Amino acid sequence: MRPLLAACLLIFAASALADDAPRGRLPKTAEPLHYALQFRIDPAADGFAGVTTIRVRLNEAADHLWLHGDSLSVEKVDVTDAAGTAHTGKYAQAKDADGVARIDFGKTLPAQTIDLRIVYRSRYDEHLEGLYKARHADKPYVVTQMEPISARRAFPGFDEPVFKTPYDVTLEVPPGQKGVTNAAQKSAVKLADGWTRLTFETTAKLPTYLIAIGVGPWDVVDAPPIAASRWRDKPVPLRAIAAAGEGPRLKEILGATPQIVAALEDYFGYPYAFGKLDLLAAPDFSAGAMENAGLIIYRDTLMLLDANSPTQLRRSSFEVNTHELAHQWFGDTVTMQWWDDIWLNEAFATWLENRITGRLRPENRADLGMVEGAQYAMRADSLASARRVRQPISGVGDIEDAFDSLTYQKGAAVLGMFEAWLGEETFRSGIRNYVREHEFGNATSDDLIAALAKAGDRDERFGKAMKSFLDQPGVPQVTTSLSCDGGKATLALSQQRYFPAGSKGDAAQRWGVPVCVRLGYGDKTSVQCELLDQASGTMTLADGCPDWYLPNADSRGYYRIAMPAAELGKLTAAVDKLAEREQLGFADAIRAGFERGDVDVAAALAAMRQLAPSKTREISTSLFGTFNWIRDYLSDATTRPALDAFATSLYLPRLRELGYAQRAGENSDDALMRSALAEFLARDVENAQVRAALVEQGRAVLKIGDNGHLTFSAANYDLLGTTLSITVQELGAPAIDALVAEIGRQSDPTLRASMIGALGATRDGKLGDRVRNYVLTDAVKLGEVSRLLGVNQSHPENHAAYWTWLKANFDALVKRMPAKGEGRLVERASDGWCAAAQEKELVEFFAPRAASLTGGDTALARAREKIALCVARREKQGTAGLAAWAKANPPAL
Known part of the structure; x- marks a missing residue:
């Protein structure tokens, strides 16, 4: 490969467009219309050729066209017209245009089909994007992430989802790769220089973001x-x-x-439509997984499983695999037209x-x-700065910002x-029709809604109701009031946008909300439903006045009550008469009411007492977050002992019953309950017995x-992350020294994740700077940086030190972050901040820098709002309520 210095100079020269x-x-x-992609890839090199x-249809006469190419050193462009005449083209990347480039033909060509042949070189990307290099056990690998x-x-092209074409891919790789x-x-053909040319079958029609490549000394396991x-x-x-030596761990x-x-x-x-199915464990990856058609790429921790893998990791592996395989239909077979429909x-x-x-896997x-x-x-979605599910896209930051909980979880809840x-x-009938109608093409939200409405024979109210959740931000709050008079029972319903206390958002919004209410009559229950698409309405209860009711039956509705x-x-x-899904809905009603200020500390803790005895982990632990907020922001030395004693009395007996070691034949629920309780009691409640x-x-x-x-076998693998974190906090430098030495010689991604997180758990000032500086070294993979820093900043004791370190090392840290993680830096820096002065500090530092970070401006707006809401909630709840509760619930002597 030629030296890349000249290539870099060409890039700069091309940027003057x-x-x-x-x-x-x-x-x-x-x-x-079609791509032929040829790559010459040596993982040991700094770049590739x-x-x-591209076969291109010119829809009108033109002397140039626009496409995409980012940081590519283009050496030659040939333009062959429909008559077979070749022209020399010129390539130039535009300045500040998110990787847009222009190819000039040298003359005006009439509308026709032409071929563009572009010869180029580039360096491997340094932020886990495009074509990048990763290492495992000191061996280099090349992997891709195009979305x-x-x-x-990685290659010049029309990098938008609406353009779906077949691809022919050829890879030239060195010996041993x-x-x-x-x-x-x-086919595989040996070349004169000892390399091998690999040729692959033509793909189905795909957008650019689903193209994937992996080169390295892989273990390939045929099933x-x-x-x-x-x-x-x-x-x-x-x-x-998987990386060399890891093949035996792919069996599960x-x-x-x-x-x-x-x-x-x-x-x-x-049917599954992509001919073959490969699952690849990437040694370093910026996401959990990526649904590339026929070659799904995963973070290696999700694939490399064995008898010692933590229970939660095994569950996550199955669930993420299911998610990515579902994409082979929704996303790969049928693709959205533009990023506003990524949901x-x-x-x-x-x-x-x-x-x-x-x-x-019902046990999951x-x-x-x-x-x-x-x-x-x-x-x-409770933030005034929340975006819509179908948010208009105006730039790269908006695209990256669309991959969040509103796209994934809110969108899924709306579908449910x-x-x-x-x-x-x-x-299901509507979904089937949608896939058949748009197979190997593109579709929009309107296409999906139309297919569902047609299958259900629904009028325009259905489409309006569904769009009301997609095309405006926020979560509805459905307020209810029961009236029982003369044997007639009526439930008054009203809706507005939910906001926590202190929000400056406008609550006057309307949705088409399918409200279903669970009604309790003695030992029996019934459900009544009503579409609430006005500001208010009423529901006449057919069976008379209930003993109690829950305004979100089965917790199927995306709204708060x-x-x-x-x-x-x-x-x-x-x-205890509610179904388990509904008990989680009840917990959310308590949590939302507490954040709004309608539920006080005593009521929140009473609800926690009600839910704690549940044998179902998700229910028993559902108010941990609310408890932790009360402890962190309302308690002091006089009230914290009562809080800690309260939590200990609720949960320590269950942890003692489970013990700290795995038991032969125990079910996964017990293993996960043990993990949740050990972390809560050791980290959040700081129970000395559990920590010891x-x-x-x-x-x-x-x-x-x-x-x-x-x-590592001396610990319960399900508890390893918590065990090492508490050990670092208790033992300090000796524990950190041992973990740093082990990380340097350890390639197991699951063990590395536990150790990296444990380093972040230190609460010691000097040691904190040491471990934070550690993420700036090559010993920590790019995909591991966020884990260490996220754990470190999550401890309130570290907030000030983390902030000081971040400001001093900001530029170096940005270089160690994938593009999609840049905006998260802003929010991570302020997670848990709860003072107006801190908001001012945040703005002073990030306001001049946010625009240069992908998604930085929106992240800063969210971070400011979160701080302001925390301040308002602290003022709304006050400390008097907790003091009264603590006096009434003193810790046992």
């Missing part, structure tokens, strides 16, 4: 093909791919995949992930996970709510074993 470059979407002057040939707009960093891409390999089905007459070849994900594919085919009534991909994959997991409690996901989204309204079979105190009290007393038990395991881990590594 005039300001007429398109911002946003490309003009419709031209569109691609490529030749991209959303990083394909332009293997190459994979979306389609199956059809039995996925058997033919009623929907597909040919088996699907199945493989898993390979074993789970065929049943997931079969379940998805049954749901869609449509069509992510929300549906999230919703179907839970549906299929619930069917195949995906039904409760769906409720938790919706409630998580509601917290983000309207599925409940239509009925499961009707909803507000009830008069007396009616909420009756519901609290009857909480964990440190005992931690000391044993820190001893070097016969294999030259720390003795």
Whole structure:
């Protein structure tokens, strides 16, 4: 490969293009019909070489066209017209235009089909985008991440989802290297220089963001093909791919995949469409996984499983695999036209992930996970600065910002709510029709809504109701009031936008809310539903006045509830009569009421007492966040002992019953409950007994074993992260020294994640600077940086030191972050801040810098609002209520 210095100079020279470059979407002057991509890739080098040939339809006469190319050193452009005449073209990247480039033909060509052949070189990306390099056990690998707009960093092209074409990919790789891409390999030819040219089958029609490549000394594990089905007459070849030496740990994900594919085919009534299926474990990755058609790429922790893998990781592996496989239909077979509809991909994959997991792994409690996901989204959606699900896209920051809880969890909750309204079979029928109608093409939200409305024979109210959740921000608050008079029971309903105390948002919004109410009559219950699409309405209860009611039956509705105190009290007393999904809905009503100021400390803690005895982890622990906020922001030395004693009395007996060691044959629920309780009691409540038990395991881990590594088997692997974190806090420098030494010689991604997080858990000032500086070194992978810093900043004791360090090392830290993580730096810096002076500090530092960070401006707005809301809630709740509660609930002597 030639030296890249000259290439870099060419890039700078090409960046002087005039300001007429398109911002946003490309003009419709031209569109691609086919790509031939040739890459020469050596993972040991600093960069790669490529030749991209694009068949392009010119829709009108033109002397140039616009496409995308970012930081590519283009050496030659050939333009071949429809008559076969070749012209020399000129390539130039526009300045400050998010990777837009221009190709000049040298003359005006009439509308026709032409071929562009572009020869170029580039460096591997340094932020886990495009074509980038990763390392495992000191061996280099090349992997890709093209979504959303990083394909332009790997090859020139029309980098928008609306452009779907077939691809022919060729890879040239050095001796000892293997190459994979979306389609199956059809030939391998040895070249004169010892390299190998790999040629692959033509892909289905795909957008640029779904193209994937992996080159390295991979372990490639062939599994039995996925058997033919009623929907597909040919088996699907199945493989898993991981870094050298890791092949034996791919067995579990390979074993789970065929049943997931079969379940998805049954749901869609449509076959898996991409010929073969490869699952690749990337040694470093910026996301959890990426749904590239035929070659799904995962963060390696999700694929490299064995008998010692934590229970939660095994669950996550199955669920993420289901999510990415669901994308093969929603996203890959049918693709959104533009990024404002990315929810069509992510929300549906999230919703179907839970549906299929619930069917195949009922013990994972995906039904409760769906409720938790919706409630998580509601917290983000409660901000006045929250965006819409279908947010207009005006720049790169808006695209990156769209990959958040509102797209994934809110979108999934909206789908679930309207599925409940239509009925499961009707909803599925609409989805099937949608996929068939738009197969290998593009679609919009309107297309999906139309398909669902047609399947359900619904009028325009359906479409308006669904769009009301997609096209405006916020979460509805449904307020209820029960009236029982003369044997007639009426429930008054009203709606407005939910805001916490202190918000400056305008609550006067309206949705089409399918409100379903659970009504309790003695030992029996019933459900009544009403579409609330006006500011207020009434529901006449058919069975008379209930003993209690819950205004969100089955927790299927994406809305929050507000009830008069007396009616909420009756519901609290009857909480054990609610279904488990509804108990989580009740917990959210308490949490939302507390944040709004309608529920005081005593009521919140009373609800926690009601929910704590549940054997279901999600319910028992559902108010941990509210408890922690009370402890962090309202308690002091006089009230904290009562709070801690209260939490200990509720949860320590259960932890003692479970013990700290894994038990033979125990179920996964017990393992996860143990983990949740140990972390809560050790980290948040700081119970000395629990911390001592964990440190005992931690000391044993820190001893070097016969294999030259720390003795990880001395700890319960489900507790390893918490164990090492508490051990770092208790032992200090010796624990950190041992972990840093082990990270330097350890390639196991799961063990590295536990150790990296544990380093961040230190609360010591000097040691904190040491571990924060550690993320600026190559010892920490880019994908690990956020974990260490996120854990470190989450401890209130570290807020001031973290802020000082961030300001001093900001430029160096940005260089260690993937682009999609830049905006998160702003919010992480201020997580947990709760003082007006802190908001001022945040603005002073970030206001001049936010625009240079991807998504920085919107992140700063959210961060400021969160601080202001925390201040307002602190003032609203005050400390007097907690003091009165503590006096009435003194800790036992």
